[in-house]
Amino acid sequence: xxxxxxxxxxxxxxxxxxxxxxxxxxxxxxxxxxxxxxxxxxxxxxxxxxxxxxxxxxxxxxxxxxxxxxxxxxxxxxxxxxxxxxxxxxxxxxxxxxxxxxxxxxxxxxxxxxxxxxxxxxxxxxxxxxxxxxxxxxxxxxxxxxxxxxxxxxxxxxxxxxxxxxxxxxxxxxxxxxxxxxxxxxxxxxxxxxxxxxxxxxxxxxxxxxxxxxxxxxxxxxxxxxxxxxxxxxxxxxxxxxxxxxxxxxxxxxxxxxxxxxxxxxxxxxxxxxxxxxxxxxxxxxxxxxxxxxxxxxxxxxxxxxxxxxxxxxxxxxxxxxxxxxxxxxxxxxxxxxxxxxxxxxxxxxxxxxxxxxxxxxxxxxxxxxxxxxxxxxxxxxxxxxxxxxxxxxxxxxxxxxxxxxxxxxxxxxxx
DNA sequence: CCCCCCCC
Numbered sequence: 170x171x172x173x174x175x176x177x178x179x180x181x182x183x184x185x186x187x188x189x190x191x192x193x194x195x196x197x198x199x200x201x202x203x204x205x206x207x208x209x210x211x212x213x214x215x216x217x218x219x220x221x222x223x224x225x226x227x228x229x230x231x232x233x234x235x236x237x238x239x240x241x242x243x244x245x246x247x248x249x250x251x252x253x254x255x256x257x258x259x260x261x262x263x264x265x266x267x268x269x270x271x272x273x274x275x276x277x278x279x280x281x282x283x284x285x286x287x288x289x290x291x292x293x294x295x296x297x298x299x300x301x302x303x304x305x306x307x308x309x310x311x312x313x314x315x316x317x318x319x320x321x322x323x324x325x326x327x328x329x330x331x332x333x334x335x336x337x338x339x340x341x342x343x344x345x346x347x348x349x350x351x352x353x354x355x356x357x358x359x360x361x362x363x364x365x366x367x368x369x370x371x372x373x374x375x376x377x378x379x380x381x382x383x384x385x386x387x388x389x390x391x392x393x394x395x396x397x398x399x400x401x402x403x404x405x406x407x408x409x410x411x412x413x414x415x416x417x418x419x420x421x422x423x424x425x426x427x428x429x430x431x432x433x434x435x436x437x438x439x440x441x442x443x444x445x446x447x448x449x450x451x452x453x454x455x456x457x458x459x460x461x462x463x464x465x466x467x468x469x470x471x472x473x474x475x476x477x478x479x480x481x482x483x484x485x486x487x488x489x490x491x492x493x494x495x496x497x498x499x500x501x502x503x504x505x506x507x508x509x510x511x512x513x514x515x516x517x518x519x520x521x522x523x524x525x526x527x528x529x530x531x532x533x534x535x536x537x538x539x540x541x542x543x544x545x546x547x548x549x550x551x552x553x554x555x556x557x558x559x560x561x562x563x564x565x566x567x568x569x570x571x572x573x574x575x576x577x578x579x580x581x582x583x584x585x
Numbered sequence: 586c587c588c589c590c591c592c593c
Contacts, residue, residue, distance in 0.1 A: 392587090392588080392589090393589090393590090395587065395588070395589080397586080397587065398586090400586065400587090401587095402586075402587045402588090403587090404587070404588085417586090417587065419586060419587080420586090447587080449587085449588075450587060450588065460586090511593085513592090513593060515591090515592055515593080516592090520592075522592055522593070524592080524593070526593095539592095539593080541591090541592060541593090542592080563590090565593095567593065568593090574591095574592085576590070576591085576592080577589090577590065578588090578589070578590070
């Protein structure tokens with residue numbers, strides 16, 4: 170069946186890339202020339218010593234450990250609050266270089282760098298020296314945004330994160346003059362009015378009056394194509410560190426989306442029609458939707474560290490257990506048992522089903538989670554002790570046992 | 586201009 174085939178393919182890809190995260194699908198190997206650049210960049214930053222691989226390896230589990238206990242009841246705001254959380258503050262100064270050094274480790278898949286990802290952007294906020302260094306390269310590199318080049322995109326990311334995090338975005342451009350390749354940009358106009366191609370807007374700042382905008386985002390949800398009358402529609406949810414917004418695409422525009430969008434991949438999106446979404450179709454975390462139109466430019470955005478967390482209205486597991494069959498819930502928990510992939514056939518023998526079941530726990534209880542069919546593609550091979558965040562999981566009673574089903578309407582994200 | 590989807 171096509172479904173099963175698809176699963177196998179993604180698993181192979183996962184193995185090849187040597188990484189465990191669902192986002193690994195978007196990763197390409199950094200070319201040597203970029204490693205060279207990285208080396209220069211890293212050695213140019215004086216006040217901070219580049220840590221050896223062994224040191225990084227040692228640090229990695231610590232970092233993961235610190236993040237693991239985090240589950241709080243205040244998840245709603247957590248993705249934006251995280252930037253200021255004390256534990257992040259605590260170790261950010263010790264891994265200041267890691268946004269560069271962990272990039273170079275991409276070609277060393279044995280290194281588990283996943284623990285760094287969610288924290289990289291925090292460091293840039295606090296490290297103005299690397300910040301200005303990075304800016305020297307940004308203005309010409311951004312034009313290469315479609316190049317499958319992690320260095321480029323990380324660089325852009327580092328700069329853009331500053332825009333997202335510090336409300337006055339202007340200071341980000343102060344060092345642009347150092348870059349000879351940017352010479353034709355150096356009119357006073359572009360110095361003071363940042364060119365649109367050098368920044369991303371925050372998703373929370375979009376509204377029905379936004380016209381020329383550019384965002385970068387993770388595709389956290391993609392619907393199936395639905396048909397109505399002679400038309401078809403596809404929609405989804407885009408997320409950055411600031412929030413999320415729905416998008417919708419009709420007919421021809423939908424074709425673009427179905428051929429190029431994949432859940433958990435990052436994109437940049439420029440222009441589109443923004444409207445207040447029909448409340449029936451809204452997410453709990455956004456009012457607006459972007460209608461993709463012919464002028465909308467969509468590009469792959471390859472960044473290992475841009476990994477915004479999905480927002481959820483988290484329910485403690487002990488409150489989930491008594492809920493009724495079919496109810497939708499948001500939960501978060503740590504995987505304590507992984508039963509792996511199980512194939513079976515449905516009532517109809519031609520219906521091939523694949524599922525992955527694992528048990529999660531939080532402070533209050535434990536529950537089994539089953540991901541069905543294509544959703545299993547989003548589950549990394551190694552999930553033990555990782556924290557999973559689930560939005561729109563479906564309560565399922567079967568043989569007197571409660572579990573949470575993750576199927577196509579469910580959004581899942583591994584945090585560690 | 587659009588929303589349902591169950592499966593062991």
